[in-house]
Amino acid sequence: MNLNKNRTNIFIRLNKAIAMCGYASRRKADDLIKKGMVRVNDRVVSDPGSKISENDRIKVNNISLRFLKNQYLLFYKPTGYTEKPYMIFCLQSFLI
Numbered sequence: 001m002n003l004n005k006n007r008t009n010i011f012i013r014l015n016k017a018i019a020m021c022g023y024a025s026r027r028k029a030d031d032l033i034k035k036g037m038v039r040v041n042d043r044v045v046s047d048p049g050s051k052i053s054e055n056d057r058i059k060v061n062n063i064s065l066r067f068l069k070n071q072y073l074l075f076y077k078p079t080g081y082t083e084k085p086y087m088i089f090c091l092q093s094f095l096i
Contacts, residue, residue: 016029
């Protein structure tokens with residue numbers, strides 16, 4: 001995920017970065033950070049409010065994390081299908 005705006009490096013909170021990577025929620029990330037299980041640039045971080053940039057390397061339990069890019073899908077409903085509450089679950093069959 002590109003966190004740069006106008007070519008200036010911006011910083012975000014570490015717990016938010018872990019959540020953006022999809023590893024844990026912000027609250028779970030706070031717990032992981034307080035337990036000393038998170039490393040940033042090979043240094044243990046114990047403050048959940050620490051600020052990091054997208055260039056920093058994050059490791060949780062020796063697993064490297066990377067920022068995920070959002071992906072959007074556009075789906076046109078085939079003719080003959082009506083909008084039903086269960087349609088969301090049927091959408092998966094079209095994606096396989």
